[in-house]
Amino acid sequence: MTKTKAxxxxxxxxxxxxxxxxxxxxxxxxxxxxxxEAIAQKAGVGKPTIYRWWPSLADIVLEAVLxxxxxxxxxxPYESLxxxxxxxxxxxxKSINEGDGSNLRYLMSLAQxxxxxxxxxxxxxxxxxxxxxxxxxxxxxxxxxxxxTQDLDMLVDLIFGSMWYRLLIGHGTMDEVFADKLxxxxxxxxxxxxxx
Amino acid sequence: MTKTKAxxxxxxxxxxxxxxxxxxxxxxxxxxxxxxEAIAQKAGVGKPTIYRWWPSLADIVLEAVLxxxxxxxxxxPYESLxxxxxxxxxxxxKSINEGDGSNLRYLMSLAQxxxxxxxxxxxxxxxxxxxxxxxxxxxxxxxxxxxxTQDLDMLVDLIFGSMWYRLLIGHGTMDEVFADKLxxxxxxxxxxxxxx
Amino acid sequence: MTKTKAxxxxxxxxxxxxxxxxxxxxxxxxxxxxxxEAIAQKAGVGKPTIYRWWPSLADIVLEAVLxxxxxxxxxxPYESLxxxxxxxxxxxxKSINEGDGSNLRYLMSLAQxxxxxxxxxxxxxxxxxxxxxxxxxxxxxxxxxxxxTQDLDMLVDLIFGSMWYRLLIGHGTMDEVFADKLxxxxxxxxxxxxxx
Amino acid sequence: MTKTKAxxxxxxxxxxxxxxxxxxxxxxxxxxxxxxEAIAQKAGVGKPTIYRWWPSLADIVLEAVLxxxxxxxxxxPYESLxxxxxxxxxxxxKSINEGDGSNLRYLMSLAQxxxxxxxxxxxxxxxxxxxxxxxxxxxxxxxxxxxxTQDLDMLVDLIFGSMWYRLLIGHGTMDEVFADKLxxxxxxxxxxxxxx
DNA sequence: AGCTAAGCGAGACGGTACGTCCAGTCTTGCA
DNA sequence: TGCAAGACTGGACGTACCGTCTCGCTTAGCT
Numbered sequence: 001m002t003k004t005k006a007x008x009x010x011x012x013x014x015x016x017x018x019x020x021x022x023x024x025x026x027x028x029x030x031x032x033x034x035x036x037e038a039i040a041q042k043a044g045v046g047k048p049t050i051y052r053w054w055p056s057l058a059d060i061v062l063e064a065v066l067x068x069x070x071x072x073x074x075x076x077p078y079e080s081l082x083x084x085x086x087x088x089x090x091x092x093x094k095s096i097n098e099g100d101g102s103n104l105r106y107l108m109s110l111a112q113x114x115x116x117x118x119x120x121x122x123x124x125x126x127x128x129x130x131x132x133x134x135x136x137x138x139x140x141x142x143x144x145x146x147x148x149t150q151d152l153d154m155l156v157d158l159i160f161g162s163m164w165y166r167l168l169i170g171h172g173t174m175d176e177v178f179a180d181k182l183x184x185x186x187x188x189x190x191x192x193x194x195x196x
Numbered sequence: 197m198t199k200t201k202a203x204x205x206x207x208x209x210x211x212x213x214x215x216x217x218x219x220x221x222x223x224x225x226x227x228x229x230x231x232x233e234a235i236a237q238k239a240g241v242g243k244p245t246i247y248r249w250w251p252s253l254a255d256i257v258l259e260a261v262l263x264x265x266x267x268x269x270x271x272x273p274y275e276s277l278x279x280x281x282x283x284x285x286x287x288x289x290k291s292i293n294e295g296d297g298s299n300l301r302y303l304m305s306l307a308q309x310x311x312x313x314x315x316x317x318x319x320x321x322x323x324x325x326x327x328x329x330x331x332x333x334x335x336x337x338x339x340x341x342x343x344x345t346q347d348l349d350m351l352v353d354l355i356f357g358s359m360w361y362r363l364l365i366g367h368g369t370m371d372e373v374f375a376d377k378l379x380x381x382x383x384x385x386x387x388x389x390x391x392x
Numbered sequence: 393m394t395k396t397k398a399x400x401x402x403x404x405x406x407x408x409x410x411x412x413x414x415x416x417x418x419x420x421x422x423x424x425x426x427x428x429e430a431i432a433q434k435a436g437v438g439k440p441t442i443y444r445w446w447p448s449l450a451d452i453v454l455e456a457v458l459x460x461x462x463x464x465x466x467x468x469p470y471e472s473l474x475x476x477x478x479x480x481x482x483x484x485x486k487s488i489n490e491g492d493g494s495n496l497r498y499l500m501s502l503a504q505x506x507x508x509x510x511x512x513x514x515x516x517x518x519x520x521x522x523x524x525x526x527x528x529x530x531x532x533x534x535x536x537x538x539x540x541t542q543d544l545d546m547l548v549d550l551i552f553g554s555m556w557y558r559l560l561i562g563h564g565t566m567d568e569v570f571a572d573k574l575x576x577x578x579x580x581x582x583x584x585x586x587x588x
Numbered sequence: 589m590t591k592t593k594a595x596x597x598x599x600x601x602x603x604x605x606x607x608x609x610x611x612x613x614x615x616x617x618x619x620x621x622x623x624x625e626a627i628a629q630k631a632g633v634g635k636p637t638i639y640r641w642w643p644s645l646a647d648i649v650l651e652a653v654l655x656x657x658x659x660x661x662x663x664x665p666y667e668s669l670x671x672x673x674x675x676x677x678x679x680x681x682k683s684i685n686e687g688d689g690s691n692l693r694y695l696m697s698l699a700q701x702x703x704x705x706x707x708x709x710x711x712x713x714x715x716x717x718x719x720x721x722x723x724x725x726x727x728x729x730x731x732x733x734x735x736x737t738q739d740l741d742m743l744v745d746l747i748f749g750s751m752w753y754r755l756l757i758g759h760g761t762m763d764e765v766f767a768d769k770l771x772x773x774x775x776x777x778x779x780x781x782x783x784x
Numbered sequence: 785a786g787c788t789a790a791g792c793g794a795g796a797c798g799g800t801a802c803g804t805c806c807a808g809t810c811t812t813g814c815a
Numbered sequence: 816t817g818c819a820a821g822a823c824t825g826g827a828c829g830t831a832c833c834g835t836c837t838c839g840c841t842t843a844g845c846t
Contacts, residue, residue, distance in 0.1 A: 006812075006813065006814080006819065006820045006821070007811085007812065007813090007819080007820040007821030007822065008810065008811045008812055008820080008821055008822040008823070009811080009812065009821090009822075010822070010823095011811095011822070011823065014822090014823075014824090031308075031309070032309075035800085035801060035802085036801080036802075036803085037800080037801055037802080038801095040824095040825095044824080045823085045824070045825095046823070046824045046825055046826090047802095047803080047804090047824095047825085048803090048804080048805085048806095048822095048823090048824090048825090049822075049823065049824075051803070051804085052822075052823095105308045106308065108304075108305075108308065108364060109304075109305045109308035109309060111364070111365075112227075112301045112302060112304065112305035112364065113227065113228075113305060118365075118366060119366075121365075122365055122366060122367055126365050126367065127367070130367075151377070153368070154358075154377055154381070157358040157361055157362060157368065158354050158357070158358050158381070160361060161354070161357035161358030161359070161360065161361030161362070162350075162353040162354050162357030162358065163357070164357065164360065164361050164364070165353055165356060165357030165360050165361065166353060166357070168304060168307070168308065168360070168364075169307075169314075169317075169318055169322050170314060170315075170318060171318055171322065171323070171326075172349070172353065181347070181350055185350070185354070185385065188384075188385060188388045189381065189384060189385065189388075192384040192385075192388060204789075204790050204791045204792075204841070204842050204843060204844090205790085205791080205842090205843070205844090206790095206791070207791070207792070207842095210791090210792075210793095231831085231832060231833085232832075232833075232834085233831080233832055233833080234832095236793095236794095240793080241792085241793075242791095242792065242793045242794060242795085243793095243794090243795090243833095243834080243835090244791095244792085244793090244794095244834095244835080244836085245791075245792065245793080247834065247835080248791080403817075403818070406817095406818075406819095423700075423701065424701075427805085427806060427807085428806075428807070428808085429805085429806060429807080430806095432819095436819080437818085437819075438818065438819045438820060438821080439807090439808080439809090439819095439820090439821090440808090440809080440810085440817095440818085440819090440820095441817080441818065441819075443808070443809085444817085444818095449807095497700045498700060500696075500697075500700065500756060501696075501697045501700035501701060503756070503757075504619075504693045504694065504696065504697035504756065505619070505620075505697060510757075510758060511758075513757075514757055514758060514759055518757050518759065519759070522759075543769070545760070546750075546769055546773070549750040549753055549754060549760065550746050550749070550750050550773070552753060553746070553749035553750030553751070553752065553753030553754070554742075554745040554746050554749030554750065555749070556749065556752065556753050556756070557745055557748060557749030557752050557753065558745060558749070560696060560699070560700065560752070560756075561699075561706075561709075561710050561714050562706060562707075562710060563710055563714065563715070563718075564741070564745065573739070573742055577742070577746070577777065580776075580777060580780045581773065581776060581777065581780075584776045584777075584780060594793065594794045594795070594838075594839070594840085595793080595794040595795030595796065595837085595838065595839090596794080596795055596796045596797070596836065596837045596838055597795095597796075597837080597838065598796070598797095599796070599797065599837095602796090602797075602798090623826085623827060623828085624827080624828075624829085625826080625827055625828080626827090628798095628799095632798075633797085633798070634797065634798040634799055634800090635798095635799085635828095635829080635830090636796090636797085636798090636799090636829090636830080636831085636832095637796075637797065637798075639829070639830085640796075640797095
């Protein structure tokens with residue numbers, strides 16, 4: 001029995017206005033002008049409405065980014081480790097270079113300032129990306145492109161770790177060359193058991 | 197002709213008071229209570245004194261951390277890749293677990309909020325750590341523990357990247373097991389050319 | 393033909409709940425916690441219901457106070473100016489000291505903030521009290537206790553004016569002594585024409 | 589030995605800007621647009637500067653009114669009760685009619701909302717006016733225009749009480765006629781002892 | 785030895801954003 | 816169609832820090 005709650009229901013319009021305004025302010029300024037006050041003003045929404053629905057600025061940003069990015073990185077159907085991973089990493093790099101990078105850096109920054117948001121960021125964002133990459137690697141194991149003794153989580157840490165590292169520090173490029181190097185390294189590691 | 201400037205010279209006492217207070221506030225609260233106001237109060241120093249000598253809060257934190265951590269991670273004399281790298285990574289993990297991790301996370305967060313500080317953070321902090329690791333790897337190449345065709349920068353990115361990734365996201369442990377896995381992977385990759 | 397209106401009729405229960413809650417909140421806090429929100433919550437009533445029936449918070453308060461105080465100050469049957477006025481003023485003082493004073497002060501405060509409520513306050517509240525006092529004075533004129541040339545409105549202003557003044561400023565007591573002094577003054581003034 | 593306090597001294601400019609802006613906003617709107625936010629904006633002053641120096645909006649208003657009104661009601665040198673009091677009350681009425689009335693009403697309203705401000709209002713404002721009137725009456729006693737047995741405080745309450753009453757309720761005019769009536773009443777009461 | 789100019793602490797300044805409270809309005813479903 | 820519930824826009828609240836400023840007081844080096 002679905003009990004409908006009394007009272008005026010949440011305004012979907014207000015919700016979308018907040019998320020869109022947040023996303024725009026974020027991409028405009030890289031986070032410098034992103035304040036609750038500014039979001040409220042731009043969205044034409046009262047501040048209490050924002051505080052009613054999100055526990056912190058960070059959570060608005062996370063939802064706004066998810067709201068936009070839902071379908072941006074398509075998981076390609078598995079062909080071979082060489083092909084599929086390379087393509088996945090190349091398109092990841094591309095998306096980062098095209099502006100998502102700044103959002104990611106901002107989210108990571110927020111995650112360091114709020115313990116509880118860090119948890120939500122991990123669960124709702126990072127974990128999902130890890131799962132996508134891991135599923136590619138699992139298919140590679142099934143296809144015998146990676147030895148079944150490999151620690152896939154470790155591979156994921158190596159790949160995403162070095163990508164985040166370059167993104168956050170800014171000492172190296174996020175281009176196809178980097179994607180290819182990473183792919184080659186995974187291929188090497190995937191086969192290393194048979195050899196040594 | 198070195199003209200000594202007239203007037204009262206910079207107070208070394210004030211400088212140290214600021215750096216120490218900053219470090220204490222940082223480790224106490226993980227950054228939450230770290231404001232210029234709080235530093236000035238705790239150090240018994242006027243705010244203008246702080247602004248005279250540091251361009252931003254981030255730079256104070258960076259100097260405070262460097263001030264404390266200068267000698268914490270000793271570079272061991274090279275024996276073998278297996279021994280020396282393992283030793284280095286294990287002691288890195290230990291230092292991170294013992295409290296430095298929180299400071300690193302805070303610095304990285306600040307680096308995302310200020311473009312120009314990010315540069316200084318890279319040059320004065322990250323680059324130095326990279327150089328230490330790279331010098332170990334270079335010695336490994338000299339000792340034929342790593343093939344001379346390897347891209348050492350890439351190895352550094354893999355190692356430090358995955359470490360930062362775990363530190364920032366908090367999805368995996370920073371312990372000896374992780375240090376050993378990383379060491380093993382570097383050894384595998386170092387030899388992979390000869391084999392495949 | 394009296395057409396009964398369609399739809400649900402006004403809930404008398406809701407009305408009383410609002411007035412009672414208002415009165416309680418008012419006497420509890422002297423007006424500090426008296427907000428429409430608080431009234432609605434305490435009365436278990438929706439805010440729109442309140443706005444439908446009263447033009448402002450002030451009007452609710454006025455009605456709530458009238459609702460409670462209707463019969464508090466009985467007009468005694470006229471005996472003599474000395475007896476009846478003294479009695480009336482003494483019981484007025486008593487009621488003010490027993491808690492009504494705070495309500496009166498709050499109403500007067502509200503009346504200064506809203507021009508149109510000030511009119512309603514004057515018509516529905518103050519004027520009625522003035523009329524009661526004036527009717528006593530009129531009976532005194534009839535009984536020759538006051539000279540018929542006296543300006544009764546002026547006497548009312550003197551009496552109620554000095555009472556409100558003490559109540560609002562708080563520089564003097566509202567006790568029997570004050571009531572008696574006022575009575576004596578009225579008696580003196582009432583006869584002054586014959587004499588001087 | 590006068591010890592000068594350390595730190596930047598209070599800005600007299602900011603103080604005057606606040607008081608002037610407050611006075612203007614008050615006379616413009618009768619208190620409706622008078623918010624700390626608006627004062628800060630109009631005065632070109634930060635809100636914290638206001639909160640540093642005044643405990644509440646009411647206290648700003650009080651000081652602003654005092655700041656403006658310091659010399660508005662001159663105490664005339666005593667001639668006779670008939671002349672001096674009449675003149676004093678007439679000029680009081682005039683000042684009230686010319687705009688001060690609204691400020692007084694607003695101050696009285698604020699005094700009902702804040703117990704501690706009510707005390708300050710009484711001490712710093714009302715008491716001073718009472719003292720002025722009482723000094724006139726005292727001179728009248730010295731000149732034998734008022735019997736020495738009269739309770740002067742009571743007379744003050746009657747005069748100022750009825751004036752405030754008319755001002756706050758708005759049921760009667762504040763004109764020369766009223767001033768004259770009050771004067772006459774005081775004269776009558778002043779002599780009443782000899783007679784009755 | 786005294787002068788002088790910069791550094792020092794203290795703390796007020798104009799601001800910005802915070803997170804909260806309440807106002808007054810709107811939109812539901814139930815009675 | 817009135818009601819309770821409760822979400823809505825909006826505005827002011829009082830607070831925390833920001834980065835700048837103006838004080839009077841050190842204090843070290845140069846004359």
